[in-house]
Amino acid sequence: MDLLILGGTGFLGRHLVEAALGEGHRPTLFNRGLSGPGLFPEVEKLEGDRDGDLSALWGRHWDAVIDTCGYVPRVVGASARILADAVDHYTFVSSISVYSDDIAPGADEGAPVRELPDPTVEGVTGETYGGLKALCERAAEETMPGRVLNVRPGLISGPHDPTDRFTYWPRRVAAGGEVLAPDHEERRVQYIDVRDLASWIVEMSEQRRTGTYNATGPDYELLMGRLLEECEAVGGAGAEPVWVSEDFLEEMGVEPFTELPLWVPREYAGLLNIDCGRAIEAGLTFRPLSETIEDVLDWDRATTAGRESAAGLRPEREQELLRAWHGVTL
Secondary structure, eight states: OOEEESSSSSSSHHHHHHHHHTTTTTTEEEOSSSSSSTOOOOOSEOOOOTTTGGGTTOOOOEEEEESSSOSSSHHHHHHHHTTTOOOOEEEEEGGGGGTTOOOTOOOOSOOBBBSSSSOOOOOOOOOTHHHHHHHHHHHHHHSSSSSEEEEEEEEEEEOOSSOTTTTHHHHHHHTSEEEEEEEEEOOOOBEEHHHHHHHHHHHHTTTTOOOEEEEOOOOOOHHHHHHHHHHHHHHOOOOOOEEEHHHHHHHHOOOOTTTTTTTGGGGGGGGGOOOOOOHHHHHHOOOOOOHHHHHHHHHHHOTTTOOOOSSSOOOHHHHHHHHHHHHHOO
């Protein structure tokens, strides 16, 4: 399959390229050439800018395109229009952030998506991101009706993750000592290994599958307590989780999901309990949690020097919170 990837050198993009090459496909990358220019020297690269210069795509044809970096509907619509006669199939990588914060636990693809008060806004912020992604989905489908696959991942984990939102937990548990943990052990959490997601997207693209699919995991009920137990089993540093109440976290102003990854207040817990049955029926599979943790730790240890964490509690902040919590519970 001749496959065009918009992006291709970031987090998901690089794993899509590896998955495509592993299956014998012929990927072409289109991006600005700024991130990871030395990656994949054997792969054709086209330089341009999605917001202004798509000329490198003119007069070409591919079997399918995977759009990994669409955030503004005007830009996605422009890409879809120029590719409408150049590709047979369009995959748009969206997000479960299209759903409202108070989505019901177990909701599937039929749940309502966010509507922006001003659909012309183009600034990507925490408040607009989900609504813009929903509009991007719509823009692609309007331009290429019946030929679009919308994939809505949850938290993506794995090597080369720039967000550190999953990486924080294996790293922190491997450091040992008391580990501040959110609320209680029975909290439901979800994540997907980027390599599982990438392989499945390439397969779905090859099959010309269309429609919308939630894509997170695993395919069993994963609880926060088990996640930390698996981190301890792999990291082996004698860490001791200290489960602090949600009321305490809110009182202390802890930022959900960024300062304390995989924690969202109870009224938003549905975002970590999404129904992905449709994707699983379509072939999405998941590697063992321990494998993801081990590979993330190996990558993190090899790249930690000089790299500031993008998410998670800073050590001094965690110690401050632990002291305050122990004072409350004495």
